[in-house]
Structures are given as C-alpha cells and as structure tokens.
Amino acid sequence: MHVFILLLPLTFFVSSVSAQPLGVTHTFSNTTIADADQVNQNFSDIETWINAYLVVEGTNTALGERALSNNTTGFFNTASGTTALYSNTTGFTNTANGTGALYSNTTGYSNTANGTGALYNNTTGRSNTASGTYALSSTTGVIENTASGTNALYSNTTGIGNTASGAF
Numbered sequence: 001m002h003v004f005i006l007l008l009p010l011t012f013f014v015s016s017v018s019a020q021p022l023g024v025t026h027t028f029s030n031t032t033i034a035d036a037d038q039v040n041q042n043f044s045d046i047e048t049w050i051n052a053y054l055v056v057e058g059t060n061t062a063l064g065e066r067a068l069s070n071n072t073t074g075f076f077n078t079a080s081g082t083t084a085l086y087s088n089t090t091g092f093t094n095t096a097n098g099t100g101a102l103y104s105n106t107t108g109y110s111n112t113a114n115g116t117g118a119l120y121n122n123t124t125g126r127s128n129t130a131s132g133t134y135a136l137s138s139t140t141g142v143i144e145n146t147a148s149g150t151n152a153l154y155s156n157t158t159g160i161g162n163t164a165s166g167a168f
Contacts, residue, residue, distance in 0.1 A: 022049050064099075081116075087123075098133075108141075115150075132167070 024042040028034050059075045062068035066086055067079040076093045079085035084096040086103050094111045096102035101113040103120045110127045113119035118130040120137040127144045130136035135147040137154050144160060147153035150167040 022046065067096075084113075104140075 024045045026038040026042055028038075060068055060071060060077045060079075062079045062085070064079065064081045064084055067081060067084045068074075068077060068086070068088055070087055070089055071077065071085070072089045074088050074091045074094075077085055077088060077091065078095045079088075079102075080097045081099045081101055083099060083103055084101045085091075085094060085105055086100070088094065088102070088105050090107050091105050091111075092109045094102055094105060094109060095113070096105075096111075096119075097114045098116045098118060100117045100120055101115065102108075102111060102118070102122060104123050105111065105119070106123050108122050108125045111119055111122060111125060112129045112131075113122075113136075114131045115133045115135055117134040117137050118132065119125070119128060119139065120134065122128065122136070122139050122141075124141040125139055125143055128136060128139065128142065129146045130152070132147065132149045132152055134154055135149065135152040136142075136145060136156060137151070138157050139145065139153070140157060142156065142158060142160055145153060145156060146163045147156075148165045152164045152166060152168070153159070153162060154168070156162060
C-alpha cells in the first residue's frame with residue numbers, strides 16, 4: 001500500500017528581525033514513502049514555529065516581535081509586523097500592518113495603518129486611515145484623515161478630515 005500525502009504550500013508573514021526560519025525535522029524526496037510519525041513530527045514543528053510568533057489574546061491578534069506588547073484592555077486590535085501597535089494600552093478596533101505601524105498609539109481607536117511607520121506617532125487619534133510607508137506618520141491626536149502613498153500627509157499634526165493621495 002502506498003500513502004500519498006498532499007502538502008499544501010504554507011506562507012507565513014513574520015516581520016521580526018529575530019524570527020527563526022521555519023525548519024522541519026524530516027525531509028522527503030519524491031521517491032520516499034513518508035512514515036506517519038515523521039510527517040506528524042513535521043506538523044508539530046510547524047505548529048511550534050507558528051505559536052512562537054503568533055499571539056491571539058482574547059479579541060486581539062498580534063504577529064511579529066513586540067507587536068501589541070503593551071496592550072492592557074484594548075480589544076479587537078490586529079497588529080502584524082515588528083512593534084506594530086507597540087504602545088497600545090486601551091485603544092480598540094485598530095489595524096496595523098507593517099513594522100512600527102501605529103507604534104505610539106495608546107488610546108486611539110478605529111485606525112488603520114498599512115505600511116512601515118504608518119500613523120507612527122498617533123497616540124489618541126481616531127478613525128484615521130494611512131496606507132503607505134510613513135503615511136500620516138507625524139499625527140498624534142487627529143481624527144478622520146485619509147492618506148494614501150509614501151509619506152502622504154507626513155507632516156499633518158492637527159488637521160481633521162483631510163484626504164491625500166500620492167507620495168509626499
């Protein structure tokens with residue numbers, strides 16, 4: 001009897017400079033019949049690797065070194081990337097994707113930051129959307145701004161209800 005195992009390609013996004021590469025105990029070639037114990041060990045290796053970098057705490061999800069690491073009572077937050085939503089304590093319904101995205105956010109809520117350093121200095125602002133490296137990066141407590149593009153609305157500190165599209 002031959003056992004055929006279908007291995008689906010797995011892609012993991014971990015924005016962490018110290019993340020270890022995914023390794024499995026056993027490797028197989030096309031002509032090798034896989035032993036069930038060896039295959040199960042490989043799945044166990046993958047599970048261990050994922051659990052080392054993925055934190056799901058209540059209603060928050062963090063993936064990346066020090067992502068959401070200061071959260072106390074904030075909820076429905078998603079952080080993906082090294083230090084994404086790093087300073088968040090009680091902020092809620094925030095989404096940060098990229099190294100340092102929403103880094104300084106403490107109590108701000110309903111913000112979306114996609115890109116390295118997007119909304120980096122936001123602390124208490126709400127309902128902002130930044131897409132692009134360092135978009136809306138200088139804002140601290142502004143509300144309802146939308147910036148799309150590298151450094152879009154970078155120097156905005158007090159504006160409310162602005163929309164910018166394009167780099168710088």
